[in-house]
Amino acid sequence: MEFRFTEEQQMIRDTAEAFLAEVSTAAAVREAMATERGYSDALWQQISEELMWPALHIPEAFGGLGLGFVELAAMQEQMGRTLLCAPFLSTVGFAVNALLVAGSEAQQTAYLGDIAAGKTATLAFMAPGSRPDAAAIQATCRSEGDGFVLDGEYRYVLDGHTADILVLAARAPDSVGTEGVSLFVLPASTAGISREWLPTMDQTRKQARIVLENVQVERNACMGEPGQAWPALAKTLDLATIALAAEQVGVAQQALDSSVAYTTERVQFGRTIASYQAIKHKAADMMLKVEAARSAAYYAACIADEALAGGPLGSGLAEAASIAKAYCSEAAFFNAGCGIQLHGGVGITSEYDIQLYFKRAKSAETLLGDAAWHRERLAQQLLDGGEA
Secondary structure (H helix, E strand, O other): OOOOHHHHHHHHHHHHHHHHHHHOOOOHHHHHHHHOOOOHHHHHHHHHHHHOHHOOOOOOHHOOOOOHHHHHHHHHHHHHHHOOOOHHHHHHHHHHHHHHHHOOOOHHHHHHHHOOOOOOEEOOOOOOOOOHHHHHOOOEEEEEEEEEEEEEEEEEEEEOOOOEEEEEEEEEOOOOOOOOOEEEEEEEOOOOOEEEOOOOOOOOOOOOEEEEEEEEEEEHHEEEOOOOOOHHHHHHHHHHHHHHHHHHHHHHHHHHHHHHHHHHHHEOOEHHHHHHOOHHHHHHHHHHHHHHHHHHHHHHHHHHHHHHHHHOOOOOOHHHHHHHHHHHHHHHHHHHHHHHHHHHOOOOOOOOOOHHHHHHHHHHHHHOOOOOHHHHHHHHHHHHHHHO
């Protein structure tokens, strides 16, 4: 597959780069991360109303721009470069994709327009201490009257304490594995839902705990057939994984750029440390990681476009997502770690931004499975023909 940006895609990328360089400065990131909410409402409204970024790949019929996943990946990369503090990945990477994949026309009409206009959303599916597979779904749903009753607990929910709309995965009592899984979409204000911010190492992206206690929802809140939602959820998670991988490319690129800039200024023994061969070799290794990761991420974005459009290459979505996440996780963490080394002892201190990229790299690595988990998943796909 030969890939290059179209003029329109390049314009979208350049616009995102210029805007984020202005609004997502180091000072703005530090100010937002110090709050429980984790982002500026004014900035999010600007992103939603003026730039219409949440509407990027929402179909025009539902108030969106109708663009593709490659455009989304290009934007995610720039967000990774600036560590944008905003509920974009949770809203667009998770919830919007869930609605596009599993939502009925009525649900898409009801929620996608609101998201395009600035409402935030997220997806919750993982129980405490679980891995990102079907076994992670431990919340339960039971049919009662004209609707369902949901109970359970979720962890690691991106922006779960502030989202306006929730997409929740739950399973029928006594079901196991991929059987009995259902998806529900509902307002976060629904009675019986409690939400709590959970501080983590990476404060540039907030996570939350969500508890459901006898939450009663109508039958039209169920996305698709009850108990048959795992294929749709798996596809949604693969799409979110690709969006996250593109962001990791941005983290890796900025870790390289900021480290090279530092080494060209730092003088030791009468010369800049960038002039030493060992430093050049380290920077070359970092650049190689970035380029390999970028290739994997944008190939996966092309496959994601095919999957959303029902194209023939869409069947390779899970494989492409795992390849991208494995490469991009290692690239981001390797480059951020090398960046701290190239900065010397001061790199891990709070005064320098490289430590923020290191924390984001580690957080993003564990989110939706690390490189080892995805390679294990690839082995199952390629050797056994199974699904992780």
